[in-house]
Amino acid sequence: MEIIMELQKRFEALPKSGQGRQIVFWYDTVPNRELEPIQEAMTEFGVQVWELHENNAFATKYQLEVNDPDTPYLIYARFPRPDDIDNSLLDIVLYSETFEADDIAMLMHRYHVEQLSVRDLFAQYRAFFNDKRRAQKLENLLQGNPNQEQVILGMLAVLSGSPSATMPTIIKHILLRGLDEEKNPVYQDISKFFSTDILWQHVRAYFGIEQEEISLQTLFQTFVYAHFSSEIDFDLPVQFPYRYPSRLQNTCRILLEDWLKGTEKETVVLEEYLADVEAKWSIREWLLEESYEAYSRCDTFRVIEQLLVEKLLDECTQETAHTGKWQDILFVRRTKHWYEKGFDKLYAVLEAALSILEQKHSFQQVFAPKNGEEWMKQYTESVYKIDLHYRKMIYAYERINYMERFAQLIEQMTDWYEHRYLSKVAQWTDDFLEQQGKEKWPIPGMLQQQSFYQQLIHPFIEKTTERVFVIISDALRYEAGVELAERLQKRMNAEVELRSMQASLPSYTQLGMASLLPGRTFGYQGKTVLRDGMSTRGLDKREAVLQKREATAGAMNVTEFMASNQAEWIRGRRLIYLYHDRIDSVGDKQKSENYAYGAVEDTLRDLEGVVQKLVGTYSAVRIFITTDHGFLYQTRKVDAPNKMMAVSGDIIDGNRRFALGYGLSVPIGAKKVSLTYLGLEEEAAIALGTNRFQIQGGGLKFVHGGAMPQETVVPVIMYHQIRGLAKKKQEERVDVRVMNRERILTNYRFKVSFFQEQKISEERMLRHLRVAFYKDEVRISNETTLVFDLTGDTADRQLDVFFSLREHSVSVGEKCVLRMEDVTDSKTKLYREELFDVRIYDMLM
Structure with a gap:
């Protein structure tokens, strides 16, 4: 049956009628072969079978060239092919094909092997080809007229499960199945169906290995040694006992490096092997004798990442870290294998700590601001970075598995942040209030929250036909706005501008939300803030205020907006306010305030998603992102000195940072502030510095309502999606x-x-x-x-x-x-x- 299939394949490969004659000669040396089934199958296939005898050569020639010059023919002879000098049909044989039915010849033809030197290889390892799946895989791997080397690599590739017939890939797939030859099924298959001697010959030649004793274990350690010794910037001491030299060091090194970048399934096995070698070679002990710079580019072993983390942690704790040097090292480490094996979270803590140390040095050189303008400028240009990096450090710290190891660093950083940094900023804020802020809160030249609509939104509604989206995310601090703006700047065809805005004082939700709406006057009706006499409490009331100014305006919660298609609701509207509340919702509750920094990170992702949907689904062009207020957050339990008696009097509203009402009696540590800048007659009192009023409800760590820049300096992100002729067809990337x-x-x-x-x-x-x-x-x-x-x-x-x-x-x-x-x-x-x-x-x- 196989012979028939092979004959049919041979005829299929020959030119068809009209393009040349299809004639195949088969000189068969197998005695008494039954020709009838072959003849029937080939006739059905469209090929005539003609039996050649020793005395019918002339008749055969006449049949092929005169009687039937077009039909495909299989010329079958029950004798060996004659020498050319004795072959009367030689002229026809030369322009025809010859078929040999012995197994080896058929194999060589199947794989298009023409070199006779390969025949012995097929004959010696005939067992390999007895399995149809192996034979088919080899056929898929070999191309053209393969030589003996290519056939050997192909057979090794098939047995090892390698997708390509290259020595590095073959060896990797052998090693993946184990380093013990007796337990490695691939190695056993090579021994059974091919030759481990041939395998080792090729391994020695390709990787330049000269040691007499070789095994899968020592081969792997040769690769490890080549990688490790070439990645470190020092010579291993003469006492180091584990040396596996190779004449082709780079070839060995590259195999391991490529393996480190392999699939997850491959690297899991590799990591186990490397852990064993790391322990056997006592890598940690040897590296402790060297400077960390000497191995900062190496990623052979997991312990290297551990040592770098330990060193950076120690230097940050001792405040001796060289920021520039470590930033260069961390830049390199991000591309290394072990970085994303849990170390990225540890480095996130340390990178933030490094940034804090850098900002700490700068902060210590900052002079106290002389007025409100300087106070605001200092914060928005540089001081805010300390809040940003501290938030990122704490957020990363809360997500690592080695919190106790980092506890001292976090304690030191928090002590400086809360007792030095916040205290100094608090003093500057109190000085500003005393000098001018308590009587005249708005800082000249600063965008005021109560003017947000009139200065930023109204011109687009009045002078353009663009639809304007305003996203208000409750308690989005300025530093978080900076990070969000940086993320949005990475979007294609996006123009992003960040401005700082002075929030209304007291810095709390009801007043802040009302200030962002259109209107000329403010008022109170109980706790409700009025804008032009209209209530601003709740989504429907805010929408009504908007529609008084712009009839087609609409308001919706972000959660509802993102839940379904809003194309119909958007249609016909010129102005849309979208309200987002995650940070304030989490932080304002005592049971969840510890997760405030996590809520900031979630908020940034949320807002990126909203912008993506507005631009991608609804073709938004103009988007504003801002907030009602910021927040002050301390990770530690608030000390008694920062707690004070509550304000007394006819209280309308208040929290741990402010009180609003009439006839207020203010304790030491608080100060009355005028609301005449809003045209209000009500009295307000705010807690100075980082103080909190002792009242019921809410947490103590997360607060807002006071005058600290973390509470009152808020971001306004103006996002413009470029469309039309000015739109870039593709992102312009750095060259x-x-x-x-x-x-x-x-x-x-x-x-x-x-x-x-x-x-x-x-x-x-x-x-x-x-x-x-x-x-x-x-x-x-x-x-x-x-x-x-x-x-x-x-x-x-x-x-x-x-x-x-x-x-x-x-x-x-x-x-x-x-x-x-x-x-x-x-x-x-x-x-x-x-x-x-x-x-x-x-x-x-």
Whole structure:
């Protein structure tokens, strides 16, 4: 049956009628073969079978060339092929095909093998081909006219389950099944169906291994040793007992590096192997003898990440960390294997701590502001960063598994933040209130919350036909607004402007929400704030205030808006207010106030999602994002000195930071502030500094209502989506070039310097490049993915990367290509190629 199928395949591969004759000669050496079933099958297939005898050569020639010159023929002979000199049909044989029915010949034909030297390989390992699945997989791997080397690699690939017939991939798939030969099923299959001797011969040759004793375990440790020793910037001491040298160090190193970038299933196995080697080699003890800079580029072992975290933690705690040096190290670590194995969260804590230390130094040089303008300028230009980084540090800290190890650092940072930083800012705020703020709250030149609608929204409603969306997120602090603006700037065709705004005082929800609505006058009806005599309490009341000014206005909660399609509701409306409440909802409750910083992070994601939906689904062009007030938050339990007696009198409304009413009696540690700037006759009192009134309800850690900049300096993000002719068809990303003046390689390991031409901005987005060296479309170096997202000046936008060439992958005098592929999006695109000359002269030795 197999012979019939093979014959039919042979005829299918030959030219069809009209394009040349289809004739196949079969000189069969198998005695007494039954020809009838073959004849029936081939006749049905459209091929005539003609039996050639020793005395009918002339009749055969006449039949093929005169009687029937067009029909496909199988010429079957029950004798060996005669020598050419004795073959009277030689002229026809030469323009026809010859078929051999012995198993080895059929195998060689199946795999298109023409080199007779490969025949012994097929014959010796016939058991490999007895399995149809193995045979088919090998056929899929081999191409053209494979030589013996290609057939060997193909057979090893099939037995190991490797998707390609390359030695690194084959070895990786063998090692994935275990380092014990007796328990490794792949190794046992190679032993059973092929040859482990041939395997080891190829391993030694490809990876340059010379030691006499070799096993899967020692092979793996050779790869580890090559990777580790080439990544560290010091020579291993002579006492180090574990040495597995190789003549082709880079080839070994690249295998492990590529494995570290493999699939999750592959890296899980690798991590287990590396953990065993790490323990066996006592890596931690050896590295403790070296400077951390000496191994800061290496990621062979998990312990390296642990040591770097420990060192940075120690230096941050001791306040001796060199910020610039560590930022460079952390930039490199983000691209390493172990970074996302839980260390990213630890580094997030430490990066924020580093930033706080940097800002702490700057803050100590800041002089007390002379007036409200300076107070506001200092906060919005630099001081706010301390609040931002402290929030990010605490948020990251609450999500790690080693909280006790970081406790001292957090305690020190919190002590400085709450007792030094907040106290100093509180003093400046109290001084401002005493000098002018208590009588005249608005700071000249500062956007006022009560003027938000008139100054920012009204001009677009009045002078354009654009639909305007306003998103009001309760308790969105200025520092969080800065982060949100930076995120939104990364959107394509987005123009984002951030402004600071002075919130109304007292800084609480009802007054802040009312201030963001259109109107000329303020008033109170019980606790309800009125705008032009209309209630502003609740969504429907706020919508009514909006519609008094703009009849087509609408208001909706973000939760409801995001839950379903709102196209019908939006249609015909010029102004839409969307209300979002997560931070204040979480922080205002004692049972949940500890999660306030987490609520900020969730809010930023929420607001990004709202903008995405507005722009993508509803074609929004103009979006404003702002808030009613900020908040003051302390992670520790509030001390007694910060608690004071409540304000007495005819109280209308209040919380732990303010009181509103008539005939107020204010305790020490609080101050009355005038509301005449809003045209109100009511009295207001606020807690000074970070003080809290002792009243019922709400928590003590999360508060607002006072005058601290964390409560009263709020963001206004003006988002414009560019459309029409000015719209970019694709994102403009930063340009990257190679800085090396001489494109000459004189060593197997070398440095390439990349330069990011522009800093990240609204006009230029980040770029991800996958970079490696190639020769004739074959990768010959390690491969690395680089993120170009630098925001610094020219001197700070250089990135140095080390590459290792596989030994003997290119010859002296040849050229190789540094290929840069853009992998920023889901589709990989060639970004740039740079030619390098190879002048590694030890190749000649």
